[in-house]
Amino acid sequence: MRRNLLVLTLLIVVLSMLAACGGGGTDADDAAAAPTVAPTTAPAATVGDAAKGKELFATTCAACHGPNGEGVTGLGKPFTTSDFVPSQSDEQLLAFIKTGRPTSDPANTTGVDMPPKGGNPALTDAQLVDIIAYIRSLHQ
Numbered sequence: 653m654r655r656n657l658l659v660l661t662l663l664i665v666v667l668s669m670l671a672a673c674g675g676g677g678t679d680a681d682d683a684a685a686a687p688t689v690a691p692t693t694a695p696a697a698t699v700g701d702a703a704k705g706k707e708l709f710a711t712t713c714a715a716c717h718g719p720n721g722e723g724v725t726g727l728g729k730p731f732t733t734s735d736f737v738p739s740q741s742d743e744q745l746l747a748f749i750k751t752g753r754p755t756s757d758p759a760n761t762t763g764v765d766m767p768p769k770g771g772n773p774a775l776t777d778a779q780l781v782d783i784i785a786y787i788r789s790l791h792q
């Protein structure tokens with residue numbers, strides 16, 4: 653009887669040690685998983701501040717591209733379905749927005765001007781990068 657109790661106690665000790673190891677293993681997995689997640693979100697998330705970009709977008713870009721970037725027929729193109737936005741780096745999009753895409757540009761698809769900086773020359777590069785983070789987040 654005493655022997656059984658000893659075996660049982662040992663069993664409990666071993667099991668609880670295994671459980672502790674299991675827990676430790678999960679923590680290690682979590683820690684290992686974190687850095688692998690970061691790079692995939694980094695290009696869009698770390699460079700610009702999408703929350704700030706949303707406000708700037710509302711005042712400068714929404715008139716042509718729609719309040720939620722869904723596009724306005726006969727004006728700006730939608731960002732929800734744009735293949736162009738995800739195909740460009742932040743640097744390329746920054747250059748694009750600063751230049752715009754006039755109707756004289758062979759790449760223009762609508763026959764409507766995309767004005768430089770959306771017609772708001774006061775926007776800084778940093779603000780445009782915030783706007784880029786926001787319009788990237790609209791892609792569905």
Ligand code: HEC
Pocket residue numbers: 709712713714715716717727728729730734735736737748749753759760761762763764765766767769770771783787
């Ligand atoms: C006066 C209207 C107008 C405003 C304001 C405007 N856009 Fe545009 N935008 C356009 C038009 C029109 C096009 C499509 C040009 C074409 O035919 O290729 C366009 C295209 C774009 C594209 C390329 C989309 C694609 O899929 O090819 C981006 C990116 C863009 N605009 C960003 C912005 C940003 C950011 C702002 C605010 C800073 C802004 N636009 C403000 C009219 C506007």
